Amino acid sequence: MMDKTLDKTIAQEYKYGFETDVKQHTFPPGLDEKVIQALSEIKQEPEWLLKWRLKAYRHWLKMAEPGWANVKFTHIDYQSISYYSAPRKKSAGSLDEIDPEILETYTKLGIPLNEQKMLEGVAVDAVFDSVSVATTFKDSLKKAGVIFCSFSEAVKEYPELVKKYLGSVVPVTDNYYAALNSAVFSDGSFVYIPKGVRCPMELSTYFRINAANTGQFERTLIVADESSHVSYLEGCTAPMRDENQLHAAVVELVALDNAEIKYSTVQNWYPGDKDGKGGIYNFVTKRGACRGVKSKISWTQVETGSAITWKYPSCILQGDDSVGEFYSVALTNNFQQADTGTKMIHIGKNTKSTIISKGISAGRGQQTYRGEVKIMKSAENSRNYSQCDSILIGDKCGAHTFPYIDVRNPSAQMEHEATTSNIGEDQLFYCNQRGISTEDAVSLIVNGFCKEVFKKLPMEFAVEAQKLMEVSLEGAVG
Amino acid sequence: MSISNYKVEFEKMLNRNYFSKSLHPYRKEAFTQLEKTGFPTQKWENWRFTNVSNISDGEFMISEISDAPQTTPDIDSYQMEGVDTVVIYNGHYQKDISSIPNGVNLLSGSEYMERKNGNFDRANNSPFDLLNTAFTDSGMCIVLEKNTLVKSPIRILFISNGDRSIMVNPRVNVDIGESSSLTFIEQHVGDATSFFQNESVFITLGDNAQLNHVRIQSNSEFTQNISNLNINQAADSQYEFFQLVDGSKLGRSDICVQLDGENAQCNINSLTLSKNNQHIDNNIIVNHNSAQTHSSQFVKSILFDTSTGVFNGRAVVHENAQKITAQQTNKNILLSKKAKMNANPQLEIYADDVKCSHGSTTGQIDEEALFYLQSRGINKQDAMELMVVGFANEVLDKIPHPEIKKAVYTEFTAKLNRLMS
Numbered sequence: 096m097m098d099k100t101l102d103k104t105i106a107q108e109y110k111y112g113f114e115t116d117v118k119q120h121t122f123p124p125g126l127d128e129k130v131i132q133a134l135s136e137i138k139q140e141p142e143w144l145l146k147w148r149l150k151a152y153r154h155w156l157k158m159a160e161p162g163w164a165n166v167k168f169t170h171i172d173y174q175s176i177s178y179y180s181a182p183r184k185k186s187a188g189s190l191d192e193i194d195p196e197i198l199e200t201y202t203k204l205g206i207p208l209n210e211q212k213m214l215e216g217v218a219v220d221a222v223f224d225s226v227s228v229a230t231t232f233k234d235s236l237k238k239a240g241v242i243f244c245s246f247s248e249a250v251k252e253y254p255e256l257v258k259k260y261l262g263s264v265v266p267v268t269d270n271y272y273a274a275l276n277s278a279v280f281s282d283g284s285f286v287y288i289p290k291g292v293r294c295p296m297e298l299s300t301y302f303r304i305n306a307a308n309t310g311q312f313e314r315t316l317i318v319a320d321e322s323s324h325v326s327y328l329e330g331c332t333a334p335m336r337d338e339n340q341l342h343a344a345v346v347e348l349v350a351l352d353n354a355e356i357k358y359s360t361v362q363n364w365y366p367g368d369k370d371g372k373g374g375i376y377n378f379v380t381k382r383g384a385c386r387g388v389k390s391k392i393s394w395t396q397v398e399t400g401s402a403i404t405w406k407y408p409s410c411i412l413q414g415d416d417s418v419g420e421f422y423s424v425a426l427t428n429n430f431q432q433a434d435t436g437t438k439m440i441h442i443g444k445n446t447k448s449t450i451i452s453k454g455i456s457a458g459r460g461q462q463t464y465r466g467e468v469k470i471m472k473s474a475e476n477s478r479n480y481s482q483c484d485s486i487l488i489g490d491k492c493g494a495h496t497f498p499y500i501d502v503r504n505p506s507a508q509m510e511h512e513a514t515t516s517n518i519g520e521d522q523l524f525y526c527n528q529r530g531i532s533t534e535d536a537v538s539l540i541v542n543g544f545c546k547e548v549f550k551k552l553p554m555e556f557a558v559e560a561q562k563l564m565e566v567s568l569e570g571a572v573g
Numbered sequence: 574m575s576i577s578n579y580k581v582e583f584e585k586m587l588n589r590n591y592f593s594k595s596l597h598p599y600r601k602e603a604f605t606q607l608e609k610t611g612f613p614t615q616k617w618e619n620w621r622f623t624n625v626s627n628i629s630d631g632e633f634m635i636s637e638i639s640d641a642p643q644t645t646p647d648i649d650s651y652q653m654e655g656v657d658t659v660v661i662y663n664g665h666y667q668k669d670i671s672s673i674p675n676g677v678n679l680l681s682g683s684e685y686m687e688r689k690n691g692n693f694d695r696a697n698n699s700p701f702d703l704l705n706t707a708f709t710d711s712g713m714c715i716v717l718e719k720n721t722l723v724k725s726p727i728r729i730l731f732i733s734n735g736d737r738s739i740m741v742n743p744r745v746n747v748d749i750g751e752s753s754s755l756t757f758i759e760q761h762v763g764d765a766t767s768f769f770q771n772e773s774v775f776i777t778l779g780d781n782a783q784l785n786h787v788r789i790q791s792n793s794e795f796t797q798n799i800s801n802l803n804i805n806q807a808a809d810s811q812y813e814f815f816q817l818v819d820g821s822k823l824g825r826s827d828i829c830v831q832l833d834g835e836n837a838q839c840n841i842n843s844l845t846l847s848k849n850n851q852h853i854d855n856n857i858i859v860n861h862n863s864a865q866t867h868s869s870q871f872v873k874s875i876l877f878d879t880s881t882g883v884f885n886g887r888a889v890v891h892e893n894a895q896k897i898t899a900q901q902t903n904k905n906i907l908l909s910k911k912a913k914m915n916a917n918p919q920l921e922i923y924a925d926d927v928k929c930s931h932g933s934t935t936g937q938i939d940e941e942a943l944f945y946l947q948s949r950g951i952n953k954q955d956a957m958e959l960m961v962v963g964f965a966n967e968v969l970d971k972i973p974h975p976e977i978k979k980a981v982y983t984e985f986t987a988k989l990n991r992l993m994s
Contacts (some may be wrong), residue, residue, distance in 0.1 A: 120787070143932075239718070257871065261623075343697075358645065472910075485922075485926035487922065487924075487927070488925065489925055490892075490893070490895070490924055490925045490926070492923075492925065493890075493921070493923040494920075494922050494923055495920060495921040495922060496919060496920040496921075496931070497919045498917060498918060498919070498933070499915070499917050500914075500915065500916040500917065500933055500935065501913075501914075501915050502905070502913065502914045502916075503911065503913045503933040503934075504907075504910070505907035505908065505909060505937040506908055506937060507935070507936065508934075508935075508936045509933075509934060509935045509936065510932075510933070510934045511916075511918070511931075511932060511933040511934070512928060512930070512931070512932045513918075513920060513931050513932070514928075514929065514930040515920055515922050515927060515928075515930070516927060516928050516929070517925040517927070518924055539950040
């Protein structure tokens with residue numbers, strides 16, 4: 096009996112799976128230097144950026160696809176992917192010029208780009224396939240001195256800032272997917288918070304894959320200058336398709352003295368159907384550098400989508416007294432696989448890091464927490480606390496924990512804890528006995544399990560994440 | 574990587590007539606395979622933090638008759654109360670000074686093979702297991718028939734000595750029949766100046782069998798010590814393992830437990846005390862292949878000077894193995910600015926009705942606790958020692974046999990005292 100209710104709870108449909116019918120300009124599939132040159136030309140990029148892309152591409156050719164992650168997938172044919180796709184209608188600046196179809200898409204997704212209808216205090220950069228179609232509240236942000244625009248725009252308007260920080264956290268040679276992204280990235284968001292400014296509103300990017308057979312390669316760069324503060328959100332969805340699509344993004348964060356960056360993600364790419372067909376391959380490199388003293392970077396992620404998630408938002412704690420945080424909830428259902436976690440590299444003195452990771456695995460989902468905490472010789476009195484808990488729902492799923500701990504300084508204090516268990520029958524019984532149905536009880540227990548992370552999310556997102564959790568779990572209880 | 578050097582030794586060995594010819598096919602097969610895989614490099618996931626170039630580039634020679642002691646070796650300093658001892662000196666069995674308790678059958682490698690109808694135990698084909706199969710010299714097989722309870726512990730004492738760069742590949746089989754029990758000690762000692770020991774131990778526990786296994790590795794600080802332990806457990810069997818490592822330049826223990834039968838249980842306990850530039854690596858894998866199996870791993874390290882340590886622990890719960898408990902605890906104390914520890918406690922779980930947890934901590938002596946002790950009139954030196962002993966006691970207390978516990982404790986505290994003063 097309980098099995099059935101659980102099954103029903105987990106199997107809710109993906110509701111962002113529709114497709115938008117707009118005329119698109121799409122490159123034919125394939126990748127070589129000419130494609131990169133064409134891409135660079137369309138975007139009217141300066142010479143240095145093209146050179147940078149080609150350098151990345153040449154290095155990528157020499158690299159091999161990594162195979163160490165605890166995920167299984169068929170080999171990706173990089174020549175069958177189209178590396179650029181954009182709506183035909185130009186959409187520069189004003190909202191009136193955007194294709195109404197696209198506006199409609201975002202409204203359907205619950206992200207109206209019309210500023211009047213928008214949530215108070217959240218500025219959105221909407222990325223549709225390979226290009227950014229709109230950025231809202233630009234003017235009011237400009238008054239505060241905050242730069243928030245699409246990456247292509249940043250390259251044109253603020254080349255010196257982009258040149259200084261691009262690739263400084265994730266070098267082009269960093270890993271296979273980062274190198275690929277560096278070669279072919281099409282758009283993304285750029286944020287610069289000047290000295291002493293507290294960003295007046297939440298910034299947010301909404302990524303949408305629409306075209307078929309394309310890969311999405313966006314790049315986000317956030318620079319928080321001395322004593323500034325910014326909170327940034329990221330959301331993503333894609334249509335339901337039978338083939339797998341690749342999403343290989345790079346996110347770079349730089350925090351200077353006393354700056355603070357809070358980066359939240361609610362990742363809800365199409366996870367594939369219940370037989371494991373289709374879905375997005377989400378292979379992302381995210382890294383933040385706490386360059387300045389007392390700087391702070393905090394990652395919060397809720398991962399419910401994607402057929403395969405493979406990402407490790409990391410912090411390099413260079414500045415003395417800098418702080419890194421990682422809060423994650425990952426859910427895998429049906430045939431989803433996730434290999435996710437973080438890296439905390441302690442270099443500066445008195446650096447602190449906290450890792451809270453909650454994994455929920457249901458159906459035939461396979462989930463891995465993989466994290467590294469490295470305390471270098473120079474990191475006197477540094478401190479790490481990690482906690483990674485997993486819940487298993489159903490006997491076909493798996494949960495794995497692979498922490499790597501490397502301590503080279505005796506004054507460091509480092510703790511790691513992990514537990515893995517199922518939802519206890521006694522817990523369910525206790526709830527049932529008090530008149531709570533098994534379905535609600537599971538949802539209650541799972542939400543309680545994730546609470547520590549959810550409360551780190553900005554308010555609007557926390558509500559959404561909680562709902563998403565319920566939806567994604569539907570049918571898993573069994 | 575120079576397998577070629579080992580190849581020369583291998584040919585030499587095949588021509589020595591005191592090695593049983595019946596094993597040659599297995600040796601050749603293993604060596605061919607080893608040539609293919611090569612020695613592990615730091616690119617291998619399980620060897621990321623351990624460099625074996627001293628072994629792969631080393632020029633170790635097989636132990637010859639001339640490496641056996643000319644006179645009966647003096648083992649008085651290794652005396653242990655109430656324990657029967659089998660002595661192996663540089664790979665040579667010393668029958669005159671060896672004794673075994675009642676109820677234990679001690680067989681040679683070839684006798685053991687006959688008993689097993691020509692079957693030859695093969696391990697997981699790791700390079701060092703293959704190397705051992707190719708070069709096995711002293712085969713020692715301890716066999717307990719059904720329903721045999723042996724009270725008196727049996728010890729194999731491995732002594733390494735001399736200045737010649739020799740390698741020794743002991744192979745120990747421990748077969749405990751149904752409902753039998755034994756306490757087995759292996760102790761590694763000596764003052765060799767260049768020595769490579771690559772030991773493989775195969776332990777098979779029948780239904781309801783019990784084995785206490787104590788391993789004391791205090792070999793000379795110039796030796797390379799690799800140990801491959803393979804444990805297979807049938808239903809209701811119980812395996813208690815305790816290890817103290819304070820010897821060798823490079824010490825690596827690969828412990829692989831297969832919990833095959835329902836309700837099988839294993840407890841792995843290990844304590845490491847390292848100094849100078851020692852590198853001690855513990856690589857533990859426990860496979861829960863059957864339902865209702867239980868395991869615990871309890872591993873502590875105390876690191877002085879520039880020594881380095883690795884803990885790689887993994888508990889794997891296979892599909893359909895329900896009602897499992899698995900625990901891993903790893904705690905490390907760094908007592909010098911230059912010491913380094915790598916800890917990777919890992920859980921891999923493919924079933925849902927499980928209770929698994931792990932914890933790992935690394936740090937130095939708690940300043941506040943130290944201050945507390947000092948404020949009560951205990952000098953800093955003693956206070957620190959007290960705390961380290963307390964840290965170690967948690968593991969030492971797991972030694973099942975009181976006499977052995979006493980012996981290990983005395984030895985440990987003496988060594989610690991020397992290091993801390």
